[in-house]
Amino acid sequence: MQRCVTLLVIVLTAGMSAALQIQCYQCEDVRQDDCTSPEFIVNCTVNVQDMCQKEVLVMEDGIHYRKSCASSGACLIASSGYQQFCTGKLNSVCITCCNTALCNGPRHKRRAASHACAAPSISHYITSLLGLMLLYLCLH
Template identity: 65%
Template sequence: MRAVTVSTLLLVFLHSGLALQIQCYQCEEVTHDCSTQEFVVNCTINVQDMCQKEVLVKDDGIHYRKSCASSGACLIASSGYQQFCTGRLNSVCITCCNTPLCNGPRLKKRPQPSAAITPTAPRLPVLSLYACVLVSSTLC
């Protein structure tokens, strides 16, 4: 029942013209990771719902292609090239993502703080508590 409600709301949202427009980086076979403001584009609403990133390893170095894409085309391309994604010479890796500017550089993970510095105060499981209240209210 909940899935039907969510699906219906999503369809109404999309058909009402209120669909979100994703932004992606866009460049064509450059030898630098074109993840700066000058390469940001607005993708076509209701058509291009993903960002695509291609990383090609060639004789003269690593080349990048970035663009907006439709989810179907991007997922087909990425799965078709999976066997060629080796990281070695002539490697081609295609990835797809669906959040704004997600085809930019990978964010470096922050190092975990050491146990000596981390405070040991207990944390309340607020999200779990909220979920429990929500579920129990729907069961009553």
Template identity: 65%
Template sequence: MSLFAVSTLLLLLSGSGLALQIQCYQCEEMTHDCSTPEFIVNCTVNVQDTCQKEVLVKEDGTHYRKSCASSGACLIASSGYQQFCTGKLSSVCITCCNAPLCNGPRQKKRPPSAASPPTVPRLPVFCLYVLLVLLC
């Protein structure tokens, strides 16, 4: 019976996101895209659930600010600067995302090749939970 209790607790924690911590790139006013391992930070659990990226176009070039943020604060900041996101001089673009290291460089889409290994579909947590219960 204790296995059932433990599996229920794990299901609740994984489903609610309480056990998750996101990683983001973090830097201030860099003139290069600071998307290298030394700029990776662990965000605060249950507080910072989003990565934020600011791209500023200044006279001396493009500057980057990257950080962890709460989703609410990031969305407010990004919506407030939408009108200034032009890509021209004095442009400020703020974007928010909630996947690990998503405030890094854009991933180039690769065409599927015959040499790439087949992908295995992942079972949802609930299915794993049911399987665990049935095995007990």
């Protein structure tokens, strides 16, 4: 039984740490969507910053971008709070959140980013399933 509990803790801990650290682009007030080179890639804080955030501001002198790591709660609140200001016109502010590596980079034809509905990654499901299977085997 002790061996089962130890194995269960190892599987769950390894799965959580691998699933909860992502990399995002990080830059402040860039006038082009060009902060996608390797020097702008940062490792987000494990178990705290689980999303990437991208802000697009339309100003008189052009479009400005801010990209960073964020916690899911803060990012989703900010994106929903600014949704009414995301018009694409002058003084527009759009904030998007996503939860995959480097998802706050340039837009692709098929959208990898989600706005207010970030789904858990597949690794969360696999880790949970492995943990449940181990727990079942330990108890039977």
